[in-house]
Amino acid sequence: MSNNNPLQHFDINKEMRSQLKNQKPCVIWLTGISGAGKSTIANALDKKLHSMGKHTYILDGDNVRNSLCSDLSFTNSDRQENIRRVAEVARLMVDAGLIVITAFISPFERDRQMARKLFEKGEFFEVFIDTPLKIAEERDVKGLYKIARKGGVSNFTGIGSVYEIPKSPDAILSTSDTPISELIDSLLNCIKEKK
Numbered sequence: 087m088s089n090n091n092p093l094q095h096f097d098i099n100k101e102m103r104s105q106l107k108n109q110k111p112c113v114i115w116l117t118g119i120s121g122a123g124k125s126t127i128a129n130a131l132d133k134k135l136h137s138m139g140k141h142t143y144i145l146d147g148d149n150v151r152n153s154l155c156s157d158l159s160f161t162n163s164d165r166q167e168n169i170r171r172v173a174e175v176a177r178l179m180v181d182a183g184l185i186v187i188t189a190f191i192s193p194f195e196r197d198r199q200m201a202r203k204l205f206e207k208g209e210f211f212e213v214f215i216d217t218p219l220k221i222a223e224e225r226d227v228k229g230l231y232k233i234a235r236k237g238g239v240s241n242f243t244g245i246g247s248v249y250e251i252p253k254s255p256d257a258i259l260s261t262s263d264t265p266i267s268e269l270i271d272s273l274l275n276c277i278k279e280k281k
Contacts, residue, residue, distance in 0.1 A: 100180070100181045100182075100183060103181075103182055103183030104183040106183065107140075107141045107183045107184075108139075109140050109141060109183070109185060110208070111179075111180040111181075111182075111183045111184055111185060111186075111209065112180065112185055112186070112205075112208070112209045112210065112211060112277070113176045113177075113180060113186045113187075113188060113201075113205060113209060113210050113211065114131065114185070114186070114187045114188070114211050114213060114273075114277065115176075115188050115190075115192070115198065115201065115202075115210065115211065115212045115213060116128055116187065116188060116189045116190070116213050116215055117190065117191065117192045117193075117198060117212065117213070117214055117215065117252060117255075118191065118214060118215030118216065118217060118249075119191060119193075119217065119219060119222050119243055119244045119249050120191060120222060120228075120230055120231070120242070120243060120244065121217065121221075121222030121223065121225045121226055121227065121228075121230075121231070122215040122216075122217035122222055122261060123215055123217060123259075123261035123266075124147070124189035124190070124191075124215050125146055125147075125148070125189045126261075126266065127189070127213075127215060127259065127261070127266065127269060127270070127273075128144050128146060128187045128188075128189040129144070130266045130267070130269075130270050131187055131270050131273065131274075132144050132187055134270050134274070135185060140185055141183065141184050141185065142184060142185045142186070142187060143179055143184050143185075143186055143187070144186075144187045144188075144189065145172055145175060145176060145179075145186060145187070145188045145189070145190075146188075146189045146190075147189055147190040147191060150168070150171075150172060150190075151168070154171055154172075154175065155167075155168045155171055155172075160239075160240070160241045160242075160247075161241065162194075162241075162247070165193065165194070165197070166194065166197055168190075169190065169192050169194075169197040169198075169200070169201060170197070170200065172188060172190060172201075173200065173201035173204050174204070176188055176201070176204075177204045177205065180205065180209055191243050191249070193243045193247065193248065193249045193250060194250055195250045195252065195253060198212060198252065208280070211256040211257065211276075211277050211280065212252055212255045212256050212257075213255060213256060213257045213258075213259060213273060214251065214252045214255040214257070214258045214259070215259050215261060216258050216259065216260045216261075217260070217261050217262060218262065219244050221261075221262050222244070230242065231244075231245065234246065256276065256277075256280055257272075257273055257276045257277070259272070259273060
C-alpha cells in the first residue's frame with residue numbers, strides 16, 4: 087500500500103463485531119475442479135451453520151464472475167486477479183465478523199497461498215474438494231466439459247489448463263462416494279479442532 091493512502095481506523099473492530107455475533111469469523115475456502123461439488127457443499131454448509139445461529143455468506147465463483155469480476159476472462163492473469171479480488175472481499179467480510187464460505191476453482195497454489203496470507207492464524211481454512219476428473223465430467227451439470235472437449239472453451243481447468251492440487255489443505259473432502267451431510271459434519275469437526 088502506498089504511504090500516500092493510509093488506512094482509516096475506526097473504533098468498532100473485528101473482535102467487537104465477532105462478540106456481537108457470538109462467533110469466530112473465518113473463511114472456509116473450497117477449491118477443486120469444475121463439477122467437484124464446491125457450490126453444493128457451500129450451500130449445505132451454509133444451511134447447517136445458519137441452523138446453528140451463525141452469521142455466514144457464500145462467495146460463489148459463478149455469481150462473482152457475473153458481478154464483481156465480470157470484466158475478467160479466463161487467462162491465467164485474469165484468474166489470478168479474480169482470486170485476489172475474492173480474497174480481499176472475504177477479508178472485509180471476516181473483518182465484519184462473518185463466516186465466509188468461498189466456492190472457487192482457484193486452480194493455482196500461489197493464489198490460494200496469497201489468499202491465506204491476508205488472514206490471521208485460525209481464520210483461513212483451505213478445503214480441497216477431491217473429485218476425480220472422470221466423475222466431474224460425468225456430472226457436467228453446466229455442460230462445460232463437453233464444450234471444452236470440443237474446443238469451445240479455452241483454458242478450461244482440467245482440460246486446457248492445469249489444476250494444482252493443494253499441497254497441505256486443512257481438510258480434504260471426497261464427493262465421489264460420501265453423503266453431503268457426512269462431509270459437512272466432518273468438515274465442521276475439522277474446523278472446530280483447528281480453531
